[in-house]
Amino acid sequence: MIVGDRLRAIREDRKLSQGDVELRTGLLRCYISRVENGHTVPALETLEKFARALETPLYAIFYDGEFPPSELATSPPNGNMDRSWRVSGKHMRFLRKLRMSLAKMSASDREALLLFTQKLVAGKQSNGHNAAR
Numbered sequence: 001m002i003v004g005d006r007l008r009a010i011r012e013d014r015k016l017s018q019g020d021v022e023l024r025t026g027l028l029r030c031y032i033s034r035v036e037n038g039h040t041v042p043a044l045e046t047l048e049k050f051a052r053a054l055e056t057p058l059y060a061i062f063y064d065g066e067f068p069p070s071e072l073a074t075s076p077p078n079g080n081m082d083r084s085w086r087v088s089g090k091h092m093r094f095l096r097k098l099r100m101s102l103a104k105m106s107a108s109d110r111e112a113l114l115l116f117t118q119k120l121v122a123g124k125q126s127n128g129h130n131a132a133r
Contacts, residue, residue: 024053
């Protein structure tokens with residue numbers, strides 16, 4: 001499925017012109033044409049603009065099934081990721097604390113933590129490889 005084809009199909013289904021989408025999104029008509037013809041791949045923020053302009057949920061741009069996906073297929077019950085990851089007890093509490101802590105961190109701090117973790121894992125792998133020799 002090509003996003004541009006899907007956007008055009010939804011737009012035509014709603015009986016809107018590219019000019020109508022231009023007025024609703026603030027995007028230039030020539031840009032809308034380039035997206036619909038597959039010459040440009042829009043960013044997620046731009047796809048959100050398209051979805052609002054076309055009065056359709058964002059997933060509909062990517063989903064081309066006849067019926068919308070079920071609630072369980074799109075998200076865990078009550079937004080609880082812990083159940084979808086099949087963890088419980090002590091591990092669930094740790095995962096919840098980790099998620100909350102990561103959400104409070106700045107993007108640069110998360111990147112630094114990820115880099116540190118990658119180096120730590122790489123160091124353990126090289127030590128384990130050397131010990132096997």
